[in-house]
Amino acid sequence: MRALCWEGVGKLAVRDVPEPRIRAEGDIIVRVRASSVCGSDLHLINGYLPAMREGDILGHEFMGEVVETGPGVRRHRVGDRVVVGSVVACGGCWYCRTEQYSLCDNSNPQPVFTEKLWGHAAAGILGYSHAAGGYAGSHAEYIRVPFGDIGAFAVPEGVPDDSVVFASDAMPTGWMAADFCGLTGGEVVAVWGAGGVGQMAARSAQLLGAERVIMIDRFPDRLATAAERIGVETINYAETDVLEALRELTAGRGPDACIEAVGMESHDVGPTYAYDRVKQAARLQTDRPTSVRQAIMACRKGGTVSIVGVYAGLVDKFPLGAAMNKALVLRMGQMHAQRYIPMLLDRLAAGEIEPGYLATHPLSLDEGVHGYELFEKKEDGCLRSVLHP
Amino acid sequence: MTNNGTRWALLGVTAATAVGVGRAVARRRHRHQPQRQDGWYVVRRAVTVDRPRDEVIGFWADRERRDRALAGWATLRQLDERRWRCVARDRAAGETQWQAEITVEEAGTLHWRVEDGPMPQLGRIELAEAPQGRGTEIRAEMRYRSGPLRRLVGLVGGDEPDLALRDALRRAKALVECGQVLDTRDDPSGRSRAQEKRTDRMRETLMTGGRA
Numbered sequence: 001m002r003a004l005c006w007e008g009v010g011k012l013a014v015r016d017v018p019e020p021r022i023r024a025e026g027d028i029i030v031r032v033r034a035s036s037v038c039g040s041d042l043h044l045i046n047g048y049l050p051a052m053r054e055g056d057i058l059g060h061e062f063m064g065e066v067v068e069t070g071p072g073v074r075r076h077r078v079g080d081r082v083v084v085g086s087v088v089a090c091g092g093c094w095y096c097r098t099e100q101y102s103l104c105d106n107s108n109p110q111p112v113f114t115e116k117l118w119g120h121a122a123a124g125i126l127g128y129s130h131a132a133g134g135y136a137g138s139h140a141e142y143i144r145v146p147f148g149d150i151g152a153f154a155v156p157e158g159v160p161d162d163s164v165v166f167a168s169d170a171m172p173t174g175w176m177a178a179d180f181c182g183l184t185g186g187e188v189v190a191v192w193g194a195g196g197v198g199q200m201a202a203r204s205a206q207l208l209g210a211e212r213v214i215m216i217d218r219f220p221d222r223l224a225t226a227a228e229r230i231g232v233e234t235i236n237y238a239e240t241d242v243l244e245a246l247r248e249l250t251a252g253r254g255p256d257a258c259i260e261a262v263g264m265e266s267h268d269v270g271p272t273y274a275y276d277r278v279k280q281a282a283r284l285q286t287d288r289p290t291s292v293r294q295a296i297m298a299c300r301k302g303g304t305v306s307i308v309g310v311y312a313g314l315v316d317k318f319p320l321g322a323a324m325n326k327a328l329v330l331r332m333g334q335m336h337a338q339r340y341i342p343m344l345l346d347r348l349a350a351g352e353i354e355p356g357y358l359a360t361h362p363l364s365l366d367e368g369v370h371g372y373e374l375f376e377k378k379e380d381g382c383l384r385s386v387l388h389p
Numbered sequence: 390m391t392n393n394g395t396r397w398a399l400l401g402v403t404a405a406t407a408v409g410v411g412r413a414v415a416r417r418r419h420r421h422q423p424q425r426q427d428g429w430y431v432v433r434r435a436v437t438v439d440r441p442r443d444e445v446i447g448f449w450a451d452r453e454r455r456d457r458a459l460a461g462w463a464t465l466r467q468l469d470e471r472r473w474r475c476v477a478r479d480r481a482a483g484e485t486q487w488q489a490e491i492t493v494e495e496a497g498t499l500h501w502r503v504e505d506g507p508m509p510q511l512g513r514i515e516l517a518e519a520p521q522g523r524g525t526e527i528r529a530e531m532r533y534r535s536g537p538l539r540r541l542v543g544l545v546g547g548d549e550p551d552l553a554l555r556d557a558l559r560r561a562k563a564l565v566e567c568g569q570v571l572d573t574r575d576d577p578s579g580r581s582r583a584q585e586k587r588t589d590r591m592r593e594t595l596m597t598g599g600r601a
């Protein structure tokens with residue numbers, strides 16, 4: 001079959017690879033119908049998330065059709081149209097039982113690297129390097145999904161592929177980001193990063209009761225899309241002092257909650273950006289935390305900073321003093337896909353969230369390399385390229 | 390008396406088997422000296438399984454499951470009420486045979502002893518209730534010496550048996566909690582055979598040991 005493979009830092013290619021097979025009773029094989037790019041892939045492609053190997057198949061945000069089921073599978077049949085959460089979860093450990101699926105104890109078969117790095121290993125993630133288990137990804141004609149009963153969900157009729165595909169990753173991530181904020185109604189929420197994840201976080205915050213959502217990015221087209229589709233206020237950080245603007249917009253209080261949906265390759269305009277890039281290049285820090293710093297500085301006293309942008313290792317100049325003295329709540333994590341997907345599918349079917357507009361560039365699998373170029377450079381208004389094998 | 394109380398010997402087999410010499414050789418690079426006591430190297434490891442103790446015992450006592458788990462590499466024979474004999478082959482070490490005797494005590498404790506294998510060892514597993522309804526702690530202690538074979542391949546001390554024990558506990562936990570030990574080695578990739586070989590070596594490093 002054809003698949004989009006990582007070939008080295010910054011290098012991708014479409015190759016012929018063997019087809020996956022059922023390996024365990026609970027496995028299902030899905031014929032991929034739509035597989036999206038995600039900001040996390042950029043971290044993997046660019047070598048900031050470690051343990052990629054040449055030949056690894058990328059892709060973890062996808063939907064498709066079940067073509068084969070292991071003998072232990074109960075909830076799915078051949079022919080079912082399903083969306084699959086990116087996170088692999090066993091369903092049987094304490095973390096799964098308490099719906100903290102991205103912390104599953106058993107789904108990363110190669111846990112030693114992250115145990116050394118973080119003290120404990122988190123769950124495996126499909127198409128997400130050998131640190132996350134070494135699973136083949138979804139930018140391929142077929143993919144093996146372990147624990148199919150737990151990770152795959154039947155798609156409601158009438159919801160198009162290029163919309164429901166985001167129930168795999170961007171929607172649950174955005175929802176979790178807003179969920180972390182503990183909104184009770186009427187809050188002002190600021191969101192850093194107007195990519196697919198940030199936009200889904202903004203919409204989720206509205207649904208959970210935020211009165212105003214303010215989005216921060218530097219790409220005018222992304223900000224304009226968010227304003228138009230979700231009805232948010234926007235700040236272009238390349239033109240405006242973000243901290244000043246947020247203070248102004250909230251009459252001095254600061255946002256009640258700050259969501260960070262940018263991640264470790266955060267960009268900045270000031271002199272600290274050069275400092276961060278040099279340090280990251282020299283591996284003195286692995287991650288560039290510009291937007292996290294800003295979120296902490298901007299947040300109102302006693303507010304919540306919710307981080308869903310991905311970080312892997314160490315950061316520098318982390319304003320711990322601000323967080324401590326303002327008594328902030330910090331929440332963060334990889335998303336618990338399986339916990340949110342059923343609810344999100346209902347909301348999708350009801351039209352409460354309409355993520356289809358994120359699929360700005362529907363492409364064939366063979367155009368995948370180009371799809372990533374557009375996405376990385378944010379060219380041609382690209383929010384997400386969605387590949388169709 | 391062949392109730393569950395003694396039939397969960399399989400858990401002991403799983404732990405004992407994992408420390409055959411073949412695996413140990415693959416793990417030589419992780420060298421550091423474990424604790425010593427009375428001429429034995431001693432390692433202690435534990436893992437928490439999210440199931441009540443009876444369920445953990447019941448899992449390992451299930452006959453069908455046992456036969457499936459042992460298929461091909463070991464036989465388990467009951468000697469008397471409490472004692473079992475396990476004969477195992479270590480394929481990775483050129484079909485080395487070794488025997489373990491496993492004694493099960495009712496109260497969630499078992500020990501095993503390997504005298505004639507590549508690595509003489511004494512092991513003990515205890516099941517304890519975890520706090521806050523978090524299931525069962527499987528606590529293992531293993532004492533081992535360097536057998537002639539281990540000396541032959543240059544493994545006198547070293548922490549490979551420790552890593553192997555941690556693997557064994559992690560696998561035991563996974564089997565009880567989700568019925569399988571995941572493996573991504575056969576997932577498709579665009580690698581050549583040589584690249585796949587190198588990747589497998591890296592996988593081995595990332596799979597070996599770890600927090601039990």
Ligand SMILES: NC(=O)c1ccc[n+]([C@@H]2O[C@H](COP(=O)([O-])OP(=O)(O)OC[C@H]3O[C@@H](n4cnc5c(N)ncnc54)[C@H](O)[C@@H]3O)[C@@H](O)[C@H]2O)c1
Nearest residue numbers: 039040173193195196197261262263267308309310334335
């Ligand atoms: N926690 C999870 O489970 C999870 C799941 C999916 C994605 N993610 C992460 O979420 C992040 C965003 O993903 P995405 O797919 O939306 O990526 P994306 O690349 O489409 O969007 C990131 C956006 O952040 C903007 N940005 C960069 N620096 C900024 C700064 N200093 N201030 C404000 N905005 C800035 C960029 O201009 C871009 O628009 C990534 O780090 C990704 O890895 C996390």
Ligand SMILES: [Zn+2]
Nearest residue numbers: 038039040169
């Ligand atoms: Zn993602």
Ligand SMILES: [Zn+2]
Nearest residue numbers: 090093096104
């Ligand atoms: Zn689990």
